[in-house]
Amino acid sequence: MTSTPTADWLRLDQQICFSLNAASRAFGGVYRVVLKDLGLTYPQYLVMLVLWEQGDLPVKKLGEHLRLDSGTLSPLLKRLEAAGLVRRERNARDERSVEVRLTEEGAALRERALQVPRRIAAATGFDVDEIRELRARLDELTSALDSAAVEGAGG
Missing domain, CATH: 1.20.5 (Single alpha-helices involved in coiled-coils or other helix-helix interfaces)
Incomplete structure (x- = not known):
């Protein structure tokens, strides 16, 4: 921004945060269409991506991967559990820890999701x-x- 006159620094079209937010919202619109067939929202899709990649995880670790706190993650997991895609179970060794596991249906959904990255890449x-x-x-x-x-x- 050093080559931009100081008076222009507060223009909306000079804000990288606005450009990133606009791109994020545009991605959200494309993901909404692409994920509709899978019955997932974008945040739910991210949860599934981590579980498909990492396998069973404690909620805390899942949140770290996604950069989400438990207050945001818990409702997502609750909806995924209601949809039959994941199970939450208390860890037998540590009652404070809750493990998130894919169900058979959740694991099988991975095959149908393989087309998502290709469709998103094409949209860009x-x-x-x-x-x-x-x-x-x-x-x-x-x-x-x-x-x-x-x-x-x-x-």
Whole structure:
């Protein structure tokens, strides 16, 4: 922003946060359409992605993967459980810990979900290399912002 005149810094079209939010909302619209056949919302899809990749997990670990607190994650899990896709069970060794497990139906849904990333990639109009590059840059941005938040917003 150093080449942008100071007077323009407060213009909406100069805000990276607005561009990211607009892109996120646009993604949400595409995901809503693509995930409809699976009967999942976007946040539920993210939960399923982690469970398909990691297997059974304590709620706490699942929340760490998704960057969600238990207050946000619990209603998602409750709906997924009601849909028959996951089970929540208290850990026999530690009653305070709740494990999330895929049901047979939840595991089987993975096959139907395989088309989702391809459809989303096609919707972006980007090729695979552009998507990888964008994801890497966004990961760098997230890391920098996480650090800045810990350090007091970098300024």
